[in-house]
Amino acid sequence: MAKLELKNLHVALEDGTPIVKGVDLTIASGEVHAIMGPNGSGKSTLAYAIAGHPAYEITEGQIVLDGVDITEAGADERAQAGLFLAFQYPHAIPGVTVTNFLRQAINAVRKARNGGVDNPMPVPEFRKAFLAKMDDLKVSRELASRYLNDGFSGGEKKRVEILQMAMLEPKIAVLDETDSGLDIDALKVVAEGVQQLVGPNMGALVITHYQRILNYIKPDFVHVFVDGRIVEQGGSELAEKLEVSGYEEWEVKEEVHA
Amino acid sequence: MAQTESEIVQEIGADYGTKYGFSNPDEAKDYFFKSGRGLSHELVDAISAHKDEPEWMRKFRHKSLDYFNARPMPTWGGMPSLTEIDFENIFYYIKPTENQVNSWEDLPADIKDTWDKLGIPEAEKKYLAGVGAQYESEVVYHKLQESLEKQGVLFLDTDTALREHEDVFKQYFGTIIPQNDNKFAALNSAVWSGGSFIYVPKGVHIELPLQAYFRINAENMGQFERTLIIVDEDAYVHYVEGCTAPIYSSDSLHSAVVEIVVKKGGRCRYTTIQNWSNNVYNLVTKRAVAEQNATMEWVDGNLGSKLTMKYPAIWLMGDGAHGEVLSIAFAGKGQHQDAGGKCVHAAPNTTSVITSKSISKNGGRAGYRGLLEVAKGARGAKSKVVCDALILDDESRSDTYPYIRIDENDVNIGHEATVSKIGEEQLFYLMSRGLNEAEASAMVVSGFVEPITKELPLEYAVEMNRLIQLQMEGSVG
Ligand SMILES: Nc1ncnc2c1ncn2[C@@H]1O[C@H](COP(=O)(O)OP(=O)(O)OP(=O)(O)O)[C@@H](O)[C@H]1O
Ligand SMILES: [Mg+2]
Numbered sequence: 001m002a003k004l005e006l007k008n009l010h011v012a013l014e015d016g017t018p019i020v021k022g023v024d025l026t027i028a029s030g031e032v033h034a035i036m037g038p039n040g041s042g043k044s045t046l047a048y049a050i051a052g053h054p055a056y057e058i059t060e061g062q063i064v065l066d067g068v069d070i071t072e073a074g075a076d077e078r079a080q081a082g083l084f085l086a087f088q089y090p091h092a093i094p095g096v097t098v099t100n101f102l103r104q105a106i107n108a109v110r111k112a113r114n115g116g117v118d119n120p121m122p123v124p125e126f127r128k129a130f131l132a133k134m135d136d137l138k139v140s141r142e143l144a145s146r147y148l149n150d151g152f153s154g155g156e157k158k159r160v161e162i163l164q165m166a167m168l169e170p171k172i173a174v175l176d177e178t179d180s181g182l183d184i185d186a187l188k189v190v191a192e193g194v195q196q197l198v199g200p201n202m203g204a205l206v207i208t209h210y211q212r213i214l215n216y217i218k219p220d221f222v223h224v225f226v227d228g229r230i231v232e233q234g235g236s237e238l239a240e241k242l243e244v245s246g247y248e249e250w251e252v253k254e255e256v257h258a
Numbered sequence: 259m260a261q262t263e264s265e266i267v268q269e270i271g272a273d274y275g276t277k278y279g280f281s282n283p284d285e286a287k288d289y290f291f292k293s294g295r296g297l298s299h300e301l302v303d304a305i306s307a308h309k310d311e312p313e314w315m316r317k318f319r320h321k322s323l324d325y326f327n328a329r330p331m332p333t334w335g336g337m338p339s340l341t342e343i344d345f346e347n348i349f350y351y352i353k354p355t356e357n358q359v360n361s362w363e364d365l366p367a368d369i370k371d372t373w374d375k376l377g378i379p380e381a382e383k384k385y386l387a388g389v390g391a392q393y394e395s396e397v398v399y400h401k402l403q404e405s406l407e408k409q410g411v412l413f414l415d416t417d418t419a420l421r422e423h424e425d426v427f428k429q430y431f432g433t434i435i436p437q438n439d440n441k442f443a444a445l446n447s448a449v450w451s452g453g454s455f456i457y458v459p460k461g462v463h464i465e466l467p468l469q470a471y472f473r474i475n476a477e478n479m480g481q482f483e484r485t486l487i488i489v490d491e492d493a494y495v496h497y498v499e500g501c502t503a504p505i506y507s508s509d510s511l512h513s514a515v516v517e518i519v520v521k522k523g524g525r526c527r528y529t530t531i532q533n534w535s536n537n538v539y540n541l542v543t544k545r546a547v548a549e550q551n552a553t554m555e556w557v558d559g560n561l562g563s564k565l566t567m568k569y570p571a572i573w574l575m576g577d578g579a580h581g582e583v584l585s586i587a588f589a590g591k592g593q594h595q596d597a598g599g600k601c602v603h604a605a606p607n608t609t610s611v612i613t614s615k616s617i618s619k620n621g622g623r624a625g626y627r628g629l630l631e632v633a634k635g636a637r638g639a640k641s642k643v644v645c646d647a648l649i650l651d652d653e654s655r656s657d658t659y660p661y662i663r664i665d666e667n668d669v670n671i672g673h674e675a676t677v678s679k680i681g682e683e684q685l686f687y688l689m690s691r692g693l694n695e696a697e698a699s700a701m702v703v704s705g706f707v708e709p710i711t712k713e714l715p716l717e718y719a720v721e722m723n724r725l726i727q728l729q730m731e732g733s734v735g
Contacts, residue, residue, distance in 0.1 A: 095709070096705035
């Protein structure tokens with residue numbers, strides 16, 4: 001059982017502008033949490049802060065993974081500890097093939113988990129897992145020998161993010177708008193792929209604007225996120241309600257309070 | 259393929275010091291012959307006498323020394339560090355063993371041990387058609403696959419070639435790079451020793467690479483090998499050279515001359531993985547002539563040395579000749595890589611591509627210096643020059659000097675240059691997958707040079723990536 005706890009988390013930009021303004025959230029393996037909120041409300045900022053992006057400063061509060069405070073840990077250490085972020089906008093690494101990149105990433109994680117001693121995944125084992133997961137997620141095998149995200153379509157990038165997740169087997173995965181850019185068929189395949197991984201070994205935080213992905217990844221909790229805060233929590237019915245009425249209710253409330 | 263590569267990259271942990279920087283300190287007394295320090299006509303006589311050379315070569319050396327003395331130091335490229343070379347403090351000729359051998363077992367133990375540590379005998383077994391191993395001034399080991407010998411391929415050290423094949427030697431020696439071509443070519447012409455001589459007969463394709471490995475062991479050593487390659491009509495050879503040296507606090511000098519002739523329809527690929535220690539001045543002149551429909555390719559990886567000035571050149575002399583220069587220059591702390599390439603189009607329908615990738619970090623300086631020339635009458639000439647620079651931090655520097663001279667109207671010339679830095683976002687992306695900062699930067703860098711490493715045989719691509727990884731280690735703090 002893994003558990004990620006965000007305790008009164010505050011995140012600011014490098015210039016000091018506060019974006020995330022006190023988030024309390026606990027995600028355990030087996031659970032799916034959905035975060036829904038308007039553009040610019042700070043969802044990606046929250047995701048980056050969880051993953052350890054150096055440009056986003058945690059000004060208050062804590063991030064705790066399995067009882068260990070990782071608020072100050074580097075992005076690499078967090079990944080090694082079992083966090084994964086599927087990026088809203090994945091970056092291209094020209095000249096580095098998907099295969100090569102993934103193998104090195106997996107071996108870096110394995111090394112860290114092996115007390116700093118090399119413990120590379122045997123090539124045949126890697127190949128087998130890689131090919132099986134590509135097929136599961138309907139990722140074209142041709143992509144494996146392409147350069148990571150270089151010239152990938154929006155949908156291809158998103159699929160490869162989930163492929164990476166499937167290969168790296170994180171404890172807690174944060175998916176930042178993985179659904180946007182995917183066509184309907186791909187959405188189904190990818191979402192089912194994620195759903196399959198959720199279980200005793202993984203919990204997920206799914207950031208999305210649309211209820212549709214939640215048809216395939218059943219959220220246990222839906223959090224409405226407005227202006228850097230969780231303003232309401234509920235079950236999957238909340239997502240359906242949002243689809244109809246939007247965020248106006250909370251945005252107005254915010255203004256009244258301000 | 260990719261897996262093997264990353265697997266080997268995973269094994270990396272050592273630094274230059276333990277991998278290449280070792281030396282055999284007590285050996286000096288065991289050298290078969292060691293000249294005194296300094297450069298003089300007496301030294302030239304001693305070298306020539308020692309090698310029992312024909313009179314024309316002795317004269318050639320003396321005249322070259324006069325040229326060297328008369329020429330001023332170049333004021334471009336490696337200044338001001340060039341002025342720091344103390345020519346009087348250098349050993350110009352060291353003969354480590356009495357005879358060359360063709361079995362590793364026959365070498366003195368410490369010299370054999372050096373080659374073992376560098377993995378050369380192992381590589382020979384696995385993927386090479388022939389090997390020459392030069393230690394200080396002389397090629398101590400040399401061997402070519404028998405099947406190639408039978409086909410008339412010559413792969414010898416240059417001294418032996420002069421002794422045994424003087425006619426063909428004399429026909430080409432010093433014709434591609436005249437002895438007075440530049441100050442360092444003159445120096446090499448005066449005191450040259452060792453290097454490779456290759457002749458590939460008409461139509462013979464040598465499938466596996468021939469490799470030469472150059473090792474400097476002594477402090478303040480000057481290594482001046484001289485290489486001459488003749489690829490006859492429709493023949494093919496891939497020649498690879500590697501070089502390393504121990505780390506010393508005072509400087510050594512490596513100044514080679516490489517001349518190549520590729521005849522009609524032939525193809526020559528020349529790959530260099532230069533990894534001298536950071537106390538070596540590496541001032542090398544390389545030039546090839548490509549005849550009708552011939553192809554010449556220089557793949558030039560410069561990772562080591564204190565200062566490198568090297569611009570492999572191709573003269574496209576025959577209709578339809580093709581030239582390619584792929585250059586990687588990586589400059590770390592205290593290093594200056596002034597690398598690049600030259601292509602001269604002297605015949606119609608000739609084509610060339612120059613691709614340069616330079617990387618600088620920790621205050622290093624890496625640059626591209628290139629010349630593209632199209633002579634009048636070279637109608638239909640096509641050329642593309644791409645030079646990309648990657649600067650890893652604010653202390654480091656990159657320069658681009660792309661000279662272009664065109665005297666013909668009917669040409670098609672393209673030139674692109676980019677300068678970039680490793681983005682924080684790219685690094686974060688990779689680190690969020692579990693790679694540490696050094697591994698993530700190394701990955702971005704190996705991706706940057708991939709257009710060149712992918713041209714290398716796997717073993718060398720792995721080697722190149724490994725060296726890049728080594729260069730990257732400890733660079734991030
Ligand atoms: N690196 C940055 N530099 C400047 N402003 C930033 C930066 N990162 C985030 N912001 C600002 O912080 C706010 C929150 O951005 P964030 O990307 O977290 O929103 P979001 O909720 O993910 O929006 P969307 O739904 O559009 O993806 C926005 O106003 C954004 O412009
Ligand atoms: Mg966002």
